[in-house]
Amino acid sequence: MHKDYTDETPTSTPPACAACGESSLTQIKIKQQFPYGTEGQQVLLSVEVPAWHCSSCDFEFTDGEAEELRHEAICRHLGLLSPREIREIRSSYRMTQSDFAEETGFGEASIKRWELGLNLQNKSADKYLRLLREKRTPENTAPIAQKRSLLNQKRSNKFRTNLPASAYFAASIFELRLGHA
Ligand SMILES: [Zn+2]
Secondary structure, three states: OOOOOOOOOOOOOOOOOOOOOOOOOEEEEEEEEEEEEEOOOOEEEEEEEEEEEEEOOEEEEHHHHHHHHHHHHHHHHOOOHHHHHHHHHHHOOOOOOHHHHHOOOOHHHHHHHHHHHHOOHOOOOOOOOHHHOOOOOEEEEEHHHHHHHHHHHHHHHOOOOOOHHHHHHHHHHOOOOOOOO
């Protein structure tokens, strides 16, 4: 099977306003904040995303690209590679998803879900992918030990916060479909 291994850029051109149906849309950048995590351990993540503004009715809405950027913010927060980075790693080896599955031992379905942002890879898979990215050899593994101590520092400063009601309101403006909690 000969599949393309290059990146697919998600298209983001809604034909019409989601509220009034007019095609008077311009793209703008907005800052979004959204809570992430289970109750009692939520953090507020910030991300700048492209959004559409309708000059007919003043409605603003985001699309799939914003969704991807919010997902990336979650990955950064969790210290995991983003779907985009995983695609890049695989592409750098010039492999299809099925070739990559065969070479790494990951399930092809898992690779697909990671690249689509449907599932988050676990820590060990994430580390394996990072090693593949850095093409590490035994001669240059020293930086890994440094990274580990950095990681442990990060872990000990667990970020927990009580969110003000306004934050929940701001987040509820946007339709979030994040099912990774
Ligand atoms: Zn409109």
